[in-house]
Amino acid sequence: MTNQVTTIRGGLVISAGAGSATVDHLDTRFSADGWITEVGPSLPPVAGENVIDASSMIVMPGLVDSHRHPWQALMRCISTDQTVVEYRSLARGRLAARYRPEDVYAAILLSDLEAINGGVTAVSDLAHIMNSPEHADAAIQAHADSGLRVLFCHGEPNDLEVDAWYHNSSRKHPDDVRRLRNGVLHDDDARVTLGMKVRPPFLVTPEVLRYDFELARELDLHVAMDGGLGGGCWTGARWGDDGLVPIEDIQTIGQLGPHLTLVHCNNLTDSDFALIAETGTHVSISPDHEMLCGHGLPATIRMRHHNLEAALSTDSLVAVSGDMFAAMRSLLTATRGGxxxxxxxxxxxxxxxxxxxxxxxxxxxxxxxxACGLGDKIGSLEPGKRADIVLLKSDPLNLTLLNNPIANVVTSAHPGNVDTVIINGEVMKSGGALKFPDVDAVVDAAERSRAHVLAETDLATIKKPHVDNWAMFA
Ligand SMILES: [Zn+2]
Known part of the structure; x- marks a missing residue:
């Protein structure tokens, strides 16, 4: 069994390699240790090969969510109708502070299984619930147990001490990231790898900004910057006013580059995007969250004027869905609408x-x-990449008659169409059913954790934020 290769035969393959996305009838072969070895028409059989019949399937690389907060899955949609200020006060403040490590575990396992079920094979977890080292350990354990591929971007704790962590903060990034780097997440070839979520320039002192980036460099970690780079309707300020020049601030300390992913960026200036493009910095757009929660329209077209390709993401599960098919649809329609x-x-x-x-x-x-620092490992179906592969049933009512297969997937597919999910060569979903041993127990544990977190929280006060000096958050 250990040397057995698997060949996915007869599928309509959609993938994007060096050029634009392509569609072709191809077979895809991967090794027992999870590497794609061949992609081509009618591959000659190999003795003893395992065959997955994809004759009525669309075969594609797994979807990659370049920015998500899976710890929020317990509180799904609790902030959908809130403003960003209310969200910060309730979800990131009072509720997040009540999460025990076991609650983080329950939430993330639920979120990861939802992701796999929906054809998402990799997620960048921007983990801003690092309330203690035990919370970090629980998050990493959940990712390890789920089978999802994850860039775990270690971040700051909950918002109860928001003044200390955000408003011109002099607190450095939590030192616990060193323990993780030297311990459980030392291997950059593992399925779960370490990154760092850093706070943006206008929320920390210049010294802390420099320290945090240098720490990430010292530990050789991909960096994600979330928390306000969109700008939005909860503030009267605009980029460029009163010295608000975050991209220039990052450039000044020499930290723009391919190791960095900036999240949102809706209202950045043209000169900001020129700098981002020049330095090879990544930008992740979360179209649903950005339109729902007040950033405004995605920056897609302004980015394209600088030849910048947007990465895609979902963001806060307390407000939006973790469905990446929906995110694709939103990116296309919002950009065309703009x-x-x-x-x-x-x-x-x-x-x-x-x-x-x-x-x-x-x-x-x-x-x-x-944008997850994994461009050489996943994201397309090519020999030499890891076997993160999704098969969609192409014959259900919403997908049959493939006049434009890529458009069919982007505009019409949903998690219910996902038949098979393979991560690192391991089949995680087959015949429309997750392989995870006891999904019901995961849901039960999430219910218990949800009850604990909500206990004694007075939801009637959620529209009265306890902090009123918010600036450029999201
Ligand atoms: Zn976010």
Missing amino acids: ISDAAYRSGEAVWSWDITSADVFRSATLSSAA
Whole structure:
């Protein structure tokens, strides 16, 4: 068994490699230790090979969520109708402070299984619930147990001490990240790897900004910057006002580059995007969260003017869905909506679209993989990459008649279409059912943890934030 290869035969393969997304009838072969070895038409059989019949399937690389907060799965949708300020006060403050390590474990296992079930094979977990080292250990254990591929971006604790951690904070990144780097997450080739979530320039002192980035460099970690880079309707300030120049601040200390992923970026200036493009820095767009929670329209088109490809993400599970098919749809429609609106207002006609469904597919796979520091390992179906592969049933009512297969997937597919999910060569879902041994027990544990976290929390007060000097958060 150990040397047995697996060949996925007869599928309609959608993938994005060096160029745009492509569609072809191909076989895909991977080794027992989880490497893609061959992709091509009618591959000659290998003695003893395992065969997955994909004759009525779409075969594609697993979707990659380049920015998600899985600890929030217990509190799904509790903040959907809240403002960002209310969200910070309730979810990131009072509720997050009540999470015990076992609650973090329960939430993340639930979130990871939801991801796998929905065709997501890799997630960047921006973990801003590092209330203690035990919370970090519980999060990592859940990721290890779920089978999902994860970049675990170690972050700060909950918001109960928000003044200490955010408002011109002089607190350095929690030192516990060193313990993780030297211990459980030392191996960059493992399925769960370590990164760092750092706070943006306008929320920490210049000394702390420099320290945090240098710590990440010292530990050789990919960095994700979340928490306010969108700007949005909860503040009257705009980038450029009163010295708010976060991208220049990062550039000044020499820390823009491919090791960094900036989240949101809706309202950055053209010169910011020029700097981001010049330095090879990544940008992750979370279209649902950005439109729902007040950042505004995604920056996709302004980024494309600088030849920047957007990575795709979902963001806060307390407000939006973890469904990456939905995120693809939102990215396409929101971007086209922005183009149309701008054209109408300037009296111009639009004769062709500057973003296609193939571009969005690439955002959800290869570009997102790159934004997780994993562009050479996953995100496309090519020999030499890890076997993170998804098979969609192409014959259900919402997908049959594949006139434009990439557009069919981007506009019409949903988690219910996901038949098979393979991560690192391991089959995690087959015939539409998760292989995880006891999903019901995971849901039960999540219910118990949810009850604990909500106990004694007066939800009637959720619209009265206890902190009122919020600035540029999200
Ligand atoms: Zn976020």
